Amino acid sequence: MSTSHRSPHTLFWKFLVAAWLIFLMDSCTVxxxxxxxxxxxxxxxxxxxxxxxxxxxxxxxxxxxxxxxxxxxxxxxxxxxxxxxxxxxxxxxxxxxxxxxxxxxxxxxxxxxxxxxxxxxxxxxxxxxxxxxxxxxxxPGKIVRLDSISYTMKDSALQALNNAHLDQALIKKGDPFAQAVIAAERDRITELFRNNGYLRFSSDEIYGLWDTLDISLLQPRLDPFEQLEVWQELRKRRENPTANLEMRLKPLTDSSKLWKYYVGNVTVYPNYTIDTLNGQRHEETVKDVQIIQHGYEFKSKIFPSNIYLKRGDLYNQRRYLRTLNRFNNLGTWRVVNIDQVPRKGQDTVDFVIRLTPAKKYSFTTNLEGSVNQSPISGNLLGIGINAGIQNRNFSRAANLANTNIRYGVELGANEISQFIQTQQVSLSHNISIPRFLFPEFGFVEKFKERFRGNIRSLFSFNAANTERRLLYNLTTINGGWGYEFQRRRWLLTVRLPNIEYSYLQQRDSLTRLIEQNPSLRNIFTDGFISSVVANYTLTGGNNRALNVLRANVEESGLLTGMIRNSFLDKHLYRFIKADVEVARLIRFTKSSIALRAFAGVGYEFEFTRDPAKRNNLPFFKQYFSGGPNSMRAWQLRRLGPGSTVQPFTGANSIPDRYGDVQIEVNAEYRFPVAKPLGIPVNGALFTDIGNVWFLKKSAGTEEQVFKLSRLPQDIAIGVGAGLRIDLSFFVIRFDYAYKVKDPSPDARNASYQNKFFAYPFFKGDQFQLGINYPFIF
The missing domain is CATH 3.10.20.310 (membrane protein fhac)
Structure with a gap:
C-alpha cells in the first residue's frame, strides 16, 4: 500500500494512540x-x-x-x-x-x-x-436529618406573615441538617419581611435553635418494658440521627426594625460626578420623581418608567433591587447607587438615585478568521474585518445605538490558482430602546406593570452585498421592529414585522449549472420576505452542569400574501421555518463534556404565487452543514442533501449544498493539555453526526429528500481531535477531523459512500481553524 493511501484502520489506531499520549503527558512531573x-x-x-x-x-x-x-x-x-x-x-x-x-x-x-x-x-x-x-x-458517617421544624417570631404580625408563606420554605422534614440550607431559609424569611415593608429587618435578627436528642428519652422509667422501648429508640437514633430545629426571632432593642416603611420622595441625579456637585443645576419633577441634572444630557421623561418605587407604596425590597438592576443593565451608566434614607421617627423612606454616566461613544474593531482545508480540494480561508461605533445615550434617552461595518473574504487556493472565492460587505444599524413602545392601551399598561423582567424595543436595519465568484451576486436589505423580554433565565425576542428583500444576479457559471441541474432553479431565487420572527432562549443548571435551550420560529407571507398585486405575486416567499437547539456542558474536576443537538425544518407553502418558489426555501434561508462550527469533517456547505452523489466542480456539479431540513448531534470531550507562558491549551476529542435534506418530493431526487426510513443511511459521521488556545477574551481553535461515514461524497469518491472508515488518509481528513467554541459552549 502506498504512503498516500494509508489504511483507514491504521489511521484510526494512530489517532487513538496520539490521543492517549496526550493524556499521558500529565503523568510526567518534574x-x-x-x-x-x-x-x-x-x-x-x-x-x-x-x-x-x-x-x-x-x-x-x-x-x-x-x-x-x-x-x-x-x-x-x-x-x-x-x-x-x-x-x-x-x-x-x-x-x-x-x-x-x-x-x-x-x-x-x-x-x-x-x-x-x-x-x-x-x-x-x-x-x-x-x-x-x-x-x-x-x-463521614450518617447524615443528620431534620425531624421537626418550627418558627417563633414573637411579633404577631411577623408570625402571621411567616405562617402565610410556609409553602415557600426551603427546608422540610427529612432534609439534611446542613448549614447552607438553614442559612438559605433564614435569608428567605428576611427577604419575605423586607418585601413586605420591613426595611430595616436583617438576617441577623433570626437564629436557629436546635437539638439532636429527645429530652424525654432521658427521663427515668421503672417499667422494664418501657426502658426496653427507650433503648430501642436510642438505637434507632444512632442508626438514623435526627435534629429538631426552631427558627427564632432575637430580642430586639431597636423597635424601628419592626416598623413597616412606605416609599416617600424619589430623587434622581442622572449625571452625578464630582465635577458637577457644585455646578448649575436643572430640576424637574415628572410623575412624582424629581430629576436634578447639570445641563440637559438626558430627557427627564425617561426615568419614571425605569423606577419601580412609587410614592406611597409599601416598601418592597424586590422593587428596590429591580430598579437597581434596571439602571445597571441599561449600559448608559457605569456607576449606579441608590441610597435608602429613612426619615427619623417616621415610617417613610426616601430614595436618592445617583447615576454616573459611562462614556457616550465607544469604537470597536476586530479581525476574525476561519480555515476549511483539504489536501485534495485545496483550502478556503475566511478573513473578516469589523468596525463599529456604539452610542450609549442615543437621542438623550439612554438608548443604545450600534452601527457596524464588515468586510469579509473567502480565499480559495489549489495547486493551479489562488483567488477570492467570496467577498461580502455589510452595514448594520441597531437601536435598543429600554422601554416598551406601544400604543397606550389598558392591557399594555397592566402588562408593563406586572412584568417583572426587562423589556426593550428594538429597531434594526441591515444591508449586505455578497459576491460568490462565478456564481452570483446577492444584495440583501433587511429592516425590522421588535421587542425583547428578559426575566431571570429566559429571553424572548419578537420581531414584528421583519421585512427583507434579496436581489440575486446570476453569473455565467450558475446559469450553466441551472441548465444542467434544473432543480437548482428552485433554490437560487431572489424575492421578498414579510415575516414574524420569534427567538426564545432558556438557560439553567449549576456549577457542575450548564444547560441551554434555543428555539426559533419564522413565518413569512401568511397575511401579506392575501394582498394581490404583481410585485407580491412574483416576489413574496410564503413559508414557515422552525428549529430547536439543546446544549449541555458537564464539568468535571479538570475536564468537561459538551453535548449539543439541533433540529430544524422549513416548509414553503403550496399557495406561494410564483411556482419557482414553491419547492424550497430560498437558499439564504436554508440550512447547511460543514465548516468549523458544524460537521467538522466536511468543508463549508459540502455535505448533503441526503445521500447525494454529484461532483462539486465541472459538468453537472453542485458546488454548494443546502437543505430545508437539518439534524445534527455533537459530542466533545475537553481536557487540559498544557499551560505554556500561563496560556491554557486544552485538547478535545469529538464526534459530529448529521446531515441536511430537502423536504418536498418535488424538490429533488429520492436520495435528497428527507425520509425517516432512510435516516440511518443518510446520516454522516465524523470524528476528530483538536486544540483550543484560551486567550481569555477569545479562543483559537484547531480541529482535525476524519469522515467515518460519508453519505454524499464527490462523484469521484462514489465508492466510499456510506462505508465506515473507507476514505484513505489524504481524502477523508479535514482541518478546521475557528474562533471560540464550535457551538453554544
Whole structure:
C-alpha cells in the first residue's frame, strides 16, 4: 500500500494512540527547588469511605480538597510535555492536623456530625528527593436529618406573615441538617419581611435553635418494658440521627426594625460626578420623581418608567433591587447607587438615585478568521474585518445605538490558482430602546406593570452585498421592529414585522449549472420576505452542569400574501421555518463534556404565487452543514442533501449544498493539555453526526429528500481531535477531523459512500481553524 493511501484502520489506531499520549503527558512531573534531605508533599489523595453514589462521592471529594491547608497542597504547573512542581512544601503533621479540622468543619456544615478522619503518609525516595504521598481517609458517617421544624417570631404580625408563606420554605422534614440550607431559609424569611415593608429587618435578627436528642428519652422509667422501648429508640437514633430545629426571632432593642416603611420622595441625579456637585443645576419633577441634572444630557421623561418605587407604596425590597438592576443593565451608566434614607421617627423612606454616566461613544474593531482545508480540494480561508461605533445615550434617552461595518473574504487556493472565492460587505444599524413602545392601551399598561423582567424595543436595519465568484451576486436589505423580554433565565425576542428583500444576479457559471441541474432553479431565487420572527432562549443548571435551550420560529407571507398585486405575486416567499437547539456542558474536576443537538425544518407553502418558489426555501434561508462550527469533517456547505452523489466542480456539479431540513448531534470531550507562558491549551476529542435534506418530493431526487426510513443511511459521521488556545477574551481553535461515514461524497469518491472508515488518509481528513467554541459552549 502506498504512503498516500494509508489504511483507514491504521489511521484510526494512530489517532487513538496520539490521543492517549496526550493524556499521558500529565503523568510526567518534574520537581524543582525542593527541600533537600526533607520529606515534601508530592501528592495528596482523599479517600471517601461510605456508601455513596459516584456523583455524591465526587462532590464530597471536591469539597474536601478545598479544605486542604496550603502546606498540604502540591501545586503543579502544566507545561507542553510535562508538569512542573516548584517549591513543594515540607510535610508537617501540624498542617495535616489542621486540614483534618477544616475537613470536619466542612462535613459538619453538610450535616455529618459522626465523622471519622485519619491520614497516613508514605515516603518514596527518588534520588535525593523524599517524595511524600499523603492520604486522608474520610468516613463521614450518617447524615443528620431534620425531624421537626418550627418558627417563633414573637411579633404577631411577623408570625402571621411567616405562617402565610410556609409553602415557600426551603427546608422540610427529612432534609439534611446542613448549614447552607438553614442559612438559605433564614435569608428567605428576611427577604419575605423586607418585601413586605420591613426595611430595616436583617438576617441577623433570626437564629436557629436546635437539638439532636429527645429530652424525654432521658427521663427515668421503672417499667422494664418501657426502658426496653427507650433503648430501642436510642438505637434507632444512632442508626438514623435526627435534629429538631426552631427558627427564632432575637430580642430586639431597636423597635424601628419592626416598623413597616412606605416609599416617600424619589430623587434622581442622572449625571452625578464630582465635577458637577457644585455646578448649575436643572430640576424637574415628572410623575412624582424629581430629576436634578447639570445641563440637559438626558430627557427627564425617561426615568419614571425605569423606577419601580412609587410614592406611597409599601416598601418592597424586590422593587428596590429591580430598579437597581434596571439602571445597571441599561449600559448608559457605569456607576449606579441608590441610597435608602429613612426619615427619623417616621415610617417613610426616601430614595436618592445617583447615576454616573459611562462614556457616550465607544469604537470597536476586530479581525476574525476561519480555515476549511483539504489536501485534495485545496483550502478556503475566511478573513473578516469589523468596525463599529456604539452610542450609549442615543437621542438623550439612554438608548443604545450600534452601527457596524464588515468586510469579509473567502480565499480559495489549489495547486493551479489562488483567488477570492467570496467577498461580502455589510452595514448594520441597531437601536435598543429600554422601554416598551406601544400604543397606550389598558392591557399594555397592566402588562408593563406586572412584568417583572426587562423589556426593550428594538429597531434594526441591515444591508449586505455578497459576491460568490462565478456564481452570483446577492444584495440583501433587511429592516425590522421588535421587542425583547428578559426575566431571570429566559429571553424572548419578537420581531414584528421583519421585512427583507434579496436581489440575486446570476453569473455565467450558475446559469450553466441551472441548465444542467434544473432543480437548482428552485433554490437560487431572489424575492421578498414579510415575516414574524420569534427567538426564545432558556438557560439553567449549576456549577457542575450548564444547560441551554434555543428555539426559533419564522413565518413569512401568511397575511401579506392575501394582498394581490404583481410585485407580491412574483416576489413574496410564503413559508414557515422552525428549529430547536439543546446544549449541555458537564464539568468535571479538570475536564468537561459538551453535548449539543439541533433540529430544524422549513416548509414553503403550496399557495406561494410564483411556482419557482414553491419547492424550497430560498437558499439564504436554508440550512447547511460543514465548516468549523458544524460537521467538522466536511468543508463549508459540502455535505448533503441526503445521500447525494454529484461532483462539486465541472459538468453537472453542485458546488454548494443546502437543505430545508437539518439534524445534527455533537459530542466533545475537553481536557487540559498544557499551560505554556500561563496560556491554557486544552485538547478535545469529538464526534459530529448529521446531515441536511430537502423536504418536498418535488424538490429533488429520492436520495435528497428527507425520509425517516432512510435516516440511518443518510446520516454522516465524523470524528476528530483538536486544540483550543484560551486567550481569555477569545479562543483559537484547531480541529482535525476524519469522515467515518460519508453519505454524499464527490462523484469521484462514489465508492466510499456510506462505508465506515473507507476514505484513505489524504481524502477523508479535514482541518478546521475557528474562533471560540464550535457551538453554544
Amino acid at each position: 520537581v524543582r527547588k525542593y527541600p533537600e534531605q526533607q520529606p515534601f508533599v508530592y501528592k495528596t489523595n482523599i479517600n471517601v469511605i461510605g456508601n455513596f453514589t459516584n456523583e455524591h462521592r465526587k462532590e464530597l471529594e471536591a469539597g474536601l480538597t478545598n479544605q486542604l491547608d496550603d502546606s498540604m497542597q502540591a501545586r503543579k504547573l502544566d507545561r507542553l510535555v510535562v508538569s512542573v512542581l516548584r517549591h513543594p512544601p515540607v510535610f508537617d503533621s501540624a498542617s495535616a492536623d489542621k486540614t483534618v479540622e477544616f475537613m470536619r468543619y466542612y462535613l459538619n456544615s453538610l450535616g455529618y456530625f459522626q465523622d471519622s478522619i485519619t491520614y497516613s503518609r508514605e515516603i518514596k525516595p527518588k534520588g535525593d528527593q523524599y517524595r511524600t504521598y499523603v492520604t486522608f481517609d474520610v468516613k
